[in-house]
Amino acid sequence: MHLGRFPRLLIDSHAHLDSERYAEDREAMLRRAWQAGVGAVLAIGIGEGPAEMHQALEICRQFNGQPDMPRLYASAGIYPHNTPEADAAALAKLDSLLQEPEVIACGEIGLDYYHEGAPHAVQLEGLERQLKIAAARKRPILIHCRPKDGATDAWDDLFGILEERWRPTGLGGVMHCFGGGWEQARSSLDMGFLISFAGNITYPKAQPLRDVAVRLPLDGMLVETDAPWLAPVPQRGKRNEPAWVARTAETLARLKGLEAQEIAAATTKNFFRLFGLRADVGN
Numbered sequence: 185m186h187l188g189r190f191p192r193l194l195i196d197s198h199a200h201l202d203s204e205r206y207a208e209d210r211e212a213m214l215r216r217a218w219q220a221g222v223g224a225v226l227a228i229g230i231g232e233g234p235a236e237m238h239q240a241l242e243i244c245r246q247f248n249g250q251p252d253m254p255r256l257y258a259s260a261g262i263y264p265h266n267t268p269e270a271d272a273a274a275l276a277k278l279d280s281l282l283q284e285p286e287v288i289a290c291g292e293i294g295l296d297y298y299h300e301g302a303p304h305a306v307q308l309e310g311l312e313r314q315l316k317i318a319a320a321r322k323r324p325i326l327i328h329c330r331p332k333d334g335a336t337d338a339w340d341d342l343f344g345i346l347e348e349r350w351r352p353t354g355l356g357g358v359m360h361c362f363g364g365g366w367e368q369a370r371s372s373l374d375m376g377f378l379i380s381f382a383g384n385i386t387y388p389k390a391q392p393l394r395d396v397a398v399r400l401p402l403d404g405m406l407v408e409t410d411a412p413w414l415a416p417v418p419q420r421g422k423r424n425e426p427a428w429v430a431r432t433a434e435t436l437a438r439l440k441g442l443e444a445q446e447i448a449a450a451t452t453k454n455f456f457r458l459f460g461l462r463a464d465v466g467n
């Protein structure tokens with residue numbers, strides 16, 4: 185199918201649709217996304233821990249097939265600070281979720297050295313175990329990587345593991361809510377990853393991130409909301425939602441001297457290519 189036929193070209197590549205902050209208006213929120221030109225959303229399946237990993241898939245199944253709604257996909261994974269719960273049962277649950285056709289990615293997984301939480305060694309082991317499962321189920325990964333302020337510690341550890349355990353799979357993935365510098369962006373592209381920009385690219389202090397975006401080739405980027413967090417300017421501080429991914433696309437367009445439609449078309453094409461999906465949006 186030719187993408188040009190679809191007026192709704194934006195894809196929100198990362199939203200926590202299972203958040204209880206959408207309990208009252210989830211359906212209306214998804215309809216607003218459709219109205220705003222969002223043709224598909226990847227619902228992140230981490231919940232508040234492995235016990236809730238299936239919730240994103242359930243939301244996909246609840247809404248897919250309904251008219252005037254974005255097409256929904258799901259992921260499943262154990263977030264870095266939930267890795268102390270990555271026992272045999274949780275990993276078996278992950279493995280079975282990754283076999284479902286709607287569950288197109290494993291994540292968000294990775295390393296978070298910024299917040300206090302799971303010890304680094306536990307995070308590293310949890311990541312490695314999930315990489316093994318994702319590789320066996322041939323699912324690209326969604327990476328959360330956050331170093332300590334002013335450091336690259338988490339990136340350095342991450343690339344060490346990915347180089348050895350993920351590059352050989354050729355499956356690639358997404359650097360979600362990218363916050364690294366140009367060096368990390370280049371290493372990511374080199375390993376077959378896409379760089380996903382969230383609403384924080386609109387924040388005044390995010391000039392280093394905007395500098396990365398200016399240099400990044402169009403075929404290496406995605407857009408996301410990370411909703412309900414990180415609402416873009418001018419909604420900063422409010423509950424975020426997929427409709428607002430348009431702000432991030434507009435910001436990228438301005439930075440690159442392009443039309444917002446060109447950013448939408450490129451990021452949507454990149455999404456379908458990474459996940460090996462038929463280019464189709466909506467229901």
Ligand SMILES: [Zn+2]
Pocket residue numbers: 198200228292410
């Ligand atoms: Zn997230």
